[in-house]
Amino acid sequence: MDTSPPEPRLSALYQELILDHYRRPRNKGTLDDATHTVSLNNPLCGDEIDLQLRVDGDVIKDVRFIGRGCSISQASASMMTQLLKDKSIPQAVALAERMSAMMQGEDAAARDKALGELRALAGVSKFPVRIKCALLPWNALTDAVKT
Amino acid sequence: MLDAARIRADFPLLERPENGRRLVYLDNAATTQKPEPVLAAIQEYYRTTNANVHRGAYGLAIRATQAYEAGRGRIARFVNAWAPEGVVFTRGTTEAINLVAGSYGRANVRPGDTVVVTAMDHHSNLVPWQILCQEKGATLRMVEITEDGRIDLSDFGAALERRPKIVAFPYVSNALGTVNPAAQLAKLAHAVGAVVVVDGAQSTPHLKVDVQALDCDFYALSGHKMLGPMGSGALVGKPELLEAMPPYHGGGEMISRVWDDHSTYNKIPHKFEAGTPNVEGAVGLAAAVDYLERIGPDRIAEHEQALARAAIEKLTGIEGVTVYGPRGHRAGVVSFTYGDIHPHDIATILDQDGVCIRAGHHCTQPLMRRLNVAATARASFYIYNDLEDVEALAGSLVKAGALFGYVPA
Numbered sequence: 400m401d402t403s404p405p406e407p408r409l410s411a412l413y414q415e416l417i418l419d420h421y422r423r424p425r426n427k428g429t430l431d432d433a434t435h436t437v438s439l440n441n442p443l444c445g446d447e448i449d450l451q452l453r454v455d456g457d458v459i460k461d462v463r464f465i466g467r468g469c470s471i472s473q474a475s476a477s478m479m480t481q482l483l484k485d486k487s488i489p490q491a492v493a494l495a496e497r498m499s500a501m502m503q504g505e506d507a508a509a510r511d512k513a514l515g516e517l518r519a520l521a522g523v524s525k526f527p528v529r530i531k532c533a534l535l536p537w538n539a540l541t542d543a544v545k546t
Numbered sequence: 547m548l549d550a551a552r553i554r555a556d557f558p559l560l561e562r563p564e565n566g567r568r569l570v571y572l573d574n575a576a577t578t579q580k581p582e583p584v585l586a587a588i589q590e591y592y593r594t595t596n597a598n599v600h601r602g603a604y605g606l607a608i609r610a611t612q613a614y615e616a617g618r619g620r621i622a623r624f625v626n627a628w629a630p631e632g633v634v635f636t637r638g639t640t641e642a643i644n645l646v647a648g649s650y651g652r653a654n655v656r657p658g659d660t661v662v663v664t665a666m667d668h669h670s671n672l673v674p675w676q677i678l679c680q681e682k683g684a685t686l687r688m689v690e691i692t693e694d695g696r697i698d699l700s701d702f703g704a705a706l707e708r709r710p711k712i713v714a715f716p717y718v719s720n721a722l723g724t725v726n727p728a729a730q731l732a733k734l735a736h737a738v739g740a741v742v743v744v745d746g747a748q749s750t751p752h753l754k755v756d757v758q759a760l761d762c763d764f765y766a767l768s769g770h771k772m773l774g775p776m777g778s779g780a781l782v783g784k785p786e787l788l789e790a791m792p793p794y795h796g797g798g799e800m801i802s803r804v805w806d807d808h809s810t811y812n813k814i815p816h817k818f819e820a821g822t823p824n825v826e827g828a829v830g831l832a833a834a835v836d837y838l839e840r841i842g843p844d845r846i847a848e849h850e851q852a853l854a855r856a857a858i859e860k861l862t863g864i865e866g867v868t869v870y871g872p873r874g875h876r877a878g879v880v881s882f883t884y885g886d887i888h889p890h891d892i893a894t895i896l897d898q899d900g901v902c903i904r905a906g907h908h909c910t911q912p913l914m915r916r917l918n919v920a921a922t923a924r925a926s927f928y929i930y931n932d933l934e935d936v937e938a939l940a941g942s943l944v945k946a947g948a949l950f951g952y953v954p955a
Binding site: 526 | 887888889890894895898905906907911914920949950951
């Protein structure tokens, strides 16, 4: 008897938009005037991100990242940086929580327009071992604004 | 080649479909599946023989001890150990190497001494030596590799000029499949007075091993990579070296007499086996060795080499795929990358077709840096794999290429 779960759709995982961000990452680089800098890596798979923010008051004025890793982690980082510009720290933290909810398979989060292009990553929730890839840049963000 | 279909029938796990497909298990360098005789031996041990070893005065405990010691003898014969008491049971290769570093290394390495490792060593044959050298103020010298992933013999020679106390290297590289000239390296190292430690995690399961012919001093192996249970393994050492070494872990079994403030220690191998040992591991590993010997280590090596050759030919035929490691003589490990597709993405895509491969740094980060990659995908073969598995790997890889726009969908 085959008890394995039905095959999650690969095409839902590897959408055009994700591959586009993987190959042409937005906001890749470093900031000269960063106020917050965090480096995170996943020791198991080797994915890495260096995230820099320039925060003025409690508003994220600019953001850059340098990363090495799979399409999911790099696309998530690229999309995240697009979304963060001009958001307040509490708004950014709320987005990180929304992203985490989407990764846990919450449909409402996957439909939330606030997540913008990141909704293309909703399919990752069907691939449990890859969720950490999508959340790596968000964990870096949470670490950055905590300090 | 071996009759892989017949061998597969002995492995219950391989009969189970994965994602609705025939399971194509190509992560054997990480761990192997277990055949019925190994599973049966473990069951049988707990059903009929289980008791604590080396203690009880009753028949059951004596039979448990006999089963455990018979396992030791079986493994000693398999690798042609110097003596059965030169086989110390450990949790695996990692613990075996830590034992050498923690006992022989701590007793013999002094400030200013050198320990030599290679750039292709698994973290388990690198980090214990780093810890030792840091503690002792000794120098760790890493030998470079050649472009095609072999130990650079001229750099090995240069490293030996430092007259190292210990020289450690893998017999077979877990990330590249390179089969190192272990006997030659041991001879060179002995010529400068070094003690030779061979990481046998990837050689013992796949080729005929004779530690006396290699003439190393210590040889580490893992049971779970050779059809045996997880948590089984051994350090095989020259008895006179083991006898002179201080204990590694303290506790029961390893002692002779215990006073309030000091103890005397048991003879080898028991001196290094503190606490209740993994008897099911020894029994299961012995059954695994029986199984492998029935097939024959030389035939196993031949089978895997044929699969590796076929895989390299198939994969290099796909535009954008790079295969790492030597092209000639090598073991059944094939590391590769495919254009800019990250190895984790490759592994996820292959998994949907029931093809299990490893993606990552394979616990060889210094090697990955030298290959100038963050990670590779790795297919590794064993006795139950066949050419159909190689076809499945290549077919699924083309699918990954299509998703990432390398080949028309």
